Amino acid sequence: MKRKLKKIMLIVLIIITAVIVITVLSVFVSRLINSDKNKIDTKTGIQESTYIDIDGMKQYVQIRGKNTKNPVMIFIHGGPASPMGYVSAYYQRELESELTIINYDQRGCGRTYYANNCDVNSNIDLLVDDLNKIVEYAKERFGKEKVIIAGHSWGTVIGSIYIQKHPENAICYIGISQITNLYENKLNAARTALEKDAIKGTEDEQKLTNLINKMSKVKEYNDMSLDDLGQLVSITSKYIACEGEMSGLSQMITGITSPDMNFDDMKWFMSQMNTEKFFAQNKEIMEYAFFGFDIGTLSKTYNVPVYYLAGKGDYAVCQKDAEAYYESIEAPDKAFYWIENAGHSMFMDNPKVYCDTIKDIMSKNSD
Incomplete structure (x- = not known):
């Protein structure tokens, strides 16, 4: 009996080992293939991951493009504190022949966080100032008078504030999954x-109604329940999410098979799994994101062209709110794009349409 049990355990161990080896090899091969696919080898191109100094802070930036004479676009990631640089080639590849694209990990997160020994203060004023320093860096390095400012989700908060403070630096502003008032956006x-x-007539209807009623009474960050927020988003997703949305598992696979993902990226990605700890670690920014920012307090007159991209299946942020705000603003040019088969991170869900939309925006601002 013992001999038989040992034999079974040995077989199980062999199977587990084989699965691990095959998985590791698959990831390794995929990263090699993607490395070749993502390689920029034009003489006029750039493929760089580096750190620049911002007032003594090491700021991580990733720069990609096939011709540095092309317009520069700075992509402000969402979250808060959710860098996307390590998967950027997946969704921006079709744009790299027409744009030089700069992704960066905001202060207090990702590679920037680890490069500064996990000791970086962060608030909205500093984040907007950091963006300005990166814009000035890009202008000087690539000889540009202006750049394209593109923000995703939380990044649209930083971007919206920035272009009203520094319209002289922007060719245009692109708000991807634009936030107007994050807490209300989620309730809506x-x-x-x-x-x-x-x-x-479902149980979810009553649960969601109760959650909305309860959460509508919350006016301060310290009174917000992360458990309630999680349930609200989870139930909402069941009835708004689109078929084309990339699953969390697929996003994770896209990340680990990306040659641009390193150990710091992995550590930060895993840290986001512990929601309570992650929110506590980023409390000041989270508090501002949920209860400090209301786009209605900004001027409705923009001095640069403004373009909003919204996923039809965005359950994280109500894009009808963004559309209503869009209708109220004045700008030299503006457009609102609804993206089919896409959710909150439309560039991951439908990268082809996302890239085509950015190209359309570029065609309007080619002078």
Whole structure:
């Protein structure tokens, strides 16, 4: 009996070892293939990951493009504190022949966090100032008078504030999954879910109604329940999410098979899994994101062209709120693009349409 049990355990161990080896080899081979696919080898191109100094802070930046004479676009990642540089080639590859694209890990997160021994203060004023320093760096390095400012989700908060402070530096502003008031955006997304036929008469309808009623009374960050927030988003997603949305597992696979993902990226990605600790670590920024920013307090007159991209299946932030705000603003040029088969991170869900939309925006600002 013992001999038989040992034999079974040995077989199980061999199978587990084989699975691990095959998985590691698959990841290794995929990273090699993607490295070749993502390689920029034009004489006029740039493929660089580096750190620049911002008032004594080591700021991580990634720069990619096939011709440095092309316009420069600075991409402000979302979150808060969710860098995307290590998967950028996946969704921006089609743009790299027409743009030089700069991704950066904001202060207090990702590679920037680890490069500064995990000791970087962060608040909205510093983040906007950091962006300005990166813009000035890009202008000087690539000989540009202006750059394109593109923000995703939380990045649209930084971007919206920045272009009103420094319109002289921007060719245009692109708000991807634009936030107007994050806490209300999430509640309104849930209210939209309640309008769907599929939820009528279900247990989810009552749960979501109760959550909305409870959360609508919350006016301060310290009174917000992360558990309630998680349930709200989870139920909302069941009735708004689109078929084309990339799953969390697929995003993780895209990350680990990217040759640009390093150990710091992995560590930061894993740290986001512990929601309570992650929110506590980034409390000041989270508090501002959920209860400090209201786009209605900004001027409705923009001195640069403004373009909003919204995923039809965005359950994280109600994009009807962004559309309503868009209708109220004045700008030299403006457009609102609804992206089909895409959610909150439309560039991951539908990179082809995302790139085509950016190209359309570029065609309007080619002078």
